[in-house]
Amino acid sequence: MDRTSNIGRLEREEFDVLVIGGGATGAGVALDAASRGLRTALVERGDFAGGTSSHSTKLVHGGVRYLEAAVTPLDRAQFHLVREALAERAILLRIAPHLVHSLRTVVPAYSLGSALFYRIGLWLYDRAAGEAAIGRSRFLSRAAMLRSFPRLRRKGLRGGVAYYDGQFDDARMNATLALTAAREGAALANRVEATALLDADGRSAGARARGCATPCTGAGSTCARGSS
Numbered sequence: 001m002d003r004t005s006n007i008g009r010l011e012r013e014e015f016d017v018l019v020i021g022g023g024a025t026g027a028g029v030a031l032d033a034a035s036r037g038l039r040t041a042l043v044e045r046g047d048f049a050g051g052t053s054s055h056s057t058k059l060v061h062g063g064v065r066y067l068e069a070a071v072t073p074l075d076r077a078q079f080h081l082v083r084e085a086l087a088e089r090a091i092l093l094r095i096a097p098h099l100v101h102s103l104r105t106v107v108p109a110y111s112l113g114s115a116l117f118y119r120i121g122l123w124l125y126d127r128a129a130g131e132a133a134i135g136r137s138r139f140l141s142r143a144a145m146l147r148s149f150p151r152l153r154r155k156g157l158r159g160g161v162a163y164y165d166g167q168f169d170d171a172r173m174n175a176t177l178a179l180t181a182a183r184e185g186a187a188l189a190n191r192v193e194a195t196a197l198l199d200a201d202g203r204s205a206g207a208r209a210r211g212c213a214t215p216c217t218g219a220g221s222t223c224a225r226g227s228s
């Protein structure tokens with residue numbers, strides 16, 4: 001990706017889509033738009049994946065924690081979201097095995113109630129994944145837990161539950177999306193901040209932007225103004 005020539009394109013060309021922000025969302029939108037044949041531009045005021053998209057928990061689609069939101073209280077729409085995320089997890093494992101891998105996690109249980117809660121919840125998680133499951137959850141006895149984790153607090157330990165989730169390299173995936181969008185013809189530039197939207201007949205028709213020698217958000221960044 002050649003930043004200088006892309007900035008030239010941003011100044012000269014007209015685009016169908018302008019994406020502001022080169023995090024995972026922006027880079028994904030740019031890739032989607034460019035691969036559909038839309039003339040696509042993206043500006044990022046810092047660096048690609050410099051924001052939230054490199055600071056996530058690194059579990060594909062947030063992992064099992066969204067299941068809790070689906071069952072307490074029972075929420076059909078949220079459960080549908082969990083199923084969709086699990087199906088996408090399987091797709092990512094297939095198409096990007098260099099960025100996503102399966103992660104075995106073990107949760108200790110210190111009461112019979114929590115052992116039952118985790119066991120049923122994670123069984124439900126397996127069921128929600130269906131064909132897309134990457135491993136079956138299972139109950140581990142107290143002895144098995146202590147064999148694997150000898151330094152675990154012993155008092156009250158009842159056992160544990162092992163389950164599988166997808167772990168990913170969030171920043172690398174963001175960068176891959178940006179590079180693939182560029183390969184599809186999108187013009188992407190980092191250290192370019194959109195400072196205002198330009199109006200034409202009540203509709204946004206472009207943006208004013210400034211390019212910076214350092215991330216535009218940093219104190220003392222050197223920037224030049226422009227619009228496209």
Ligand SMILES: Cc1cc2nc3c(=O)[nH]c(=O)nc-3n(C[C@H](O)[C@H](O)[C@H](O)COP(=O)(O)OP(=O)(O)OC[C@H]3O[C@@H](n4cnc5c(N)ncnc54)[C@H](O)[C@@H]3O)c2cc1C
Binds near residue numbers: 047053055
């Ligand atoms: C604590 C935490 C844990 C998470 N864990 C997970 C997880 O395990 N799994 C998961 O799938 N998701 C997780 N998420 C959610 C996921 O990280 C976010 O959904 C995702 O990173 C959002 O990406 P984004 O592109 O919308 O935002 P960002 O990555 O923040 O990108 C926004 C970009 O826009 C740029 N920008 C803003 N204004 C301008 C402007 N005027 N001009 C140019 N550029 C601009 C910023 O510089 C920034 O780079 C987590 C989120 C949080 C907060």
